[in-house]
Amino acid sequence: MVAEILNVTEKAVFDNAIINADKHTHQPYANSTFKNNDTIRIPIENEDVYTLPCGSFLYIEGRLLKKDGTVPTNTTFINNGILYLFDEIRYELGGKVIDRVRNPGMTTTMKGYASYNENESKRLINSGWLPPALGAVKGVALHTRNLIDTNGYFNVCIPLRMILGFGEDFRKIILNIRQELVLVRSSTDNNALFCSATPAEEVDVHLDQICWKIPHVSVADAERLKLLRYVDRNLNMELSFRSWELHEYPLLNQSYSHNWTVKTTSQLEKPRFIIFGFQTDKGNDITKNKSVFDHCDLTNFKVHLGSTMYPYDNLNLDFDLSRFAVLYEMYVNFQQSYYGNVSEPLFDPKEFRTIAPLVIVDCSYQNEIVKSGSIDIRLEIQTKRNIPDKTAAYCLIIHDRVIRYNPSTNLVQEV
Structure with missing residues (x-):
């Protein structure tokens, strides 16, 4: 500490290794549907880009409606309810499954209760993470209704780090290989919802859009040459998580x-x-x-x-x-x-x-x-x-x- 405050000749160091890291949107295949039991595959076709999966997120939007097309008055999503809409989510690299989570709603709820603090929970409200308040355990917290507007519409951004251990632990770019995110819709949406009325309202969840937004990393020429040398030397890259x-x-x-x-x-x-x-x-x-x-x-x-x-x-x-x-x-x-x-x-x-x-x-x-x-x-x-x-x-x-x-x-x- 003493040496640091006396180093009056120290010069500023600028890190220009990364030029750009904007998020790019990747869509499911054109014939994909988002109904119960459907499999939704979102590929990154271009193998020449450098991507950063840990900084990516799923964007999901849709609408919650009753069978007659009106907006429900007593039904809403539970905490983390959007992920309960899926039976499985997996990340594939070169056609091989790298990491998967089954019953992602239950898995990420258990992991989230252990991992998150109050500030992180506030940050993840935008992801549909809304833990029930103590006074509303038999139902849901009142602020959970903010996930759905007065017309039944909802939209969330769910970070990959919230869904998969790979997304949370592996914090490096992926080089020159095909990637794919696969989502399998659940057979029923009942586990994602809570109805406070008796008899329960009959509702449907309509998913209108699902896409994967992932940073594409552009690097300076010197860094690009280093990465190209790694590829030319036929080196194996290790993913640990x-x-x-x-x-x-x-x-x-x-x-x-x-x-x-x-x-x-x-x-x-x-x-x-x-x-x-x-x-x-x-x-x-x-x-x-x-x-x-x-x-x-x-x-x-x-x-x-x-x-x-x-x-x-x-x-x-x-x-x-x-x-x-x-x-x-x-x-x-x-x-x-x-x-x-x-x-x-x-x-x-x-x-x-x-x-x-x-x-x-x-x-x-x-x-x-x-x-x-x-x-x-x-x-x-x-x-x-x-x-x-x-x-x-x-x-x-x-x-x-x-x-x-x-x-x-x-x-x-x-x-």
């Missing part, structure tokens, strides 16, 4: 104890975090808010990676006695562990209990036994009372993923 993989147990048994073997994974996709949540009787029901989770009187939770158990101690929760401080502390610590930032949780303890009582397990520190060979990911769940009828469990696994691509040969392979 943390992928978000959601698993669902659609109907839990009505008992106190559950063991769920989620999947068997390889050492190349090491699980780093597990985010777990319950929802009771909310599937495909427009009168229930799919963005709100239930605690189901959880008392203890363990993640088994092979023979290693996380967390080491029992949680000893009791929601009847408001004894969930340990669970909230695990939620608060996620941001610091995941991003290396000072934690600024979105919810206070009362809101956490009512809106998003998620279990977040940090298993990023692993011994060599866990890191070698294939391992089973198994969850051990204990509750104070029998799990209610029609309860689903969701397990979001955040794991490492490394991809290599060659901009000269267009070969893409998983490491």
Whole structure:
């Protein structure tokens, strides 16, 4: 610090490596439709451009109407409801899937509750991110209605970093290879909506436009020569990021104890975090808010990676006695562990209990036994009372993923 303030001869340094980084709009194929179960493919045909996927976003506009063509008075989108309109979103490079998210509404809601703070949530209002207020948990927050105007129209810009782990973690340009963003519409839109009236209004979501806006990066001549040399030398480029993989147990048994073997994974996709949540009787029901989770009187939770158990101690929760401080502390610590930032949780303890009582397990520190060979990911769940009828469990696994691509040969392979 002393040397810096005494360096009176220091000259200004200007970074002119990037000349331009304007966003360009890429449209789906001409014959694309946006109805339920449709697959929407948005290609970047020109392989000679340098693009920056982490700075891109999806632009979606449409209209919410009743069956008779009028604007609904009691129905609106839930928090993050636009992403609930899709069953899958994936990013492809050279025809190979690099990253995908299934059930993107549920996946990004769970990840968002853990990741965002209050300021980030305000920033993402333009993306349809509107967490329910504490006083409106059974419905939706009043400001959610701002997503739809008086004529039923809506439009949002959803950053790729909000949808895919690749978009959040990989912050470099992509060189000389074909890219494609693929969206698969859901079979029903009920999970994206909430109706406060009884009987529920019959409504339709009409999507009028979907496009992908991505920065095209123009570089100075010196930088362009460097990049061309990389291509000429036939070098492999490495993409490393943390992928978000959601698993669902659609109907839990009505008992106190559950063991769920989620999947068997390889050492190349090491699980780093597990985010777990319950929802009771909310599937495909427009009168229930799919963005709100239930605690189901959880008392203890363990993640088994092979023979290693996380967390080491029992949680000893009791929601009847408001004894969930340990669970909230695990939620608060996620941001610091995941991003290396000072934690600024979105919810206070009362809101956490009512809106998003998620279990977040940090298993990023692993011994060599866990890191070698294939391992089973198994969850051990204990509750104070029998799990209610029609309860689903969701397990979001955040794991490492490394991809290599060659901009000269267009070969893409998983490491």
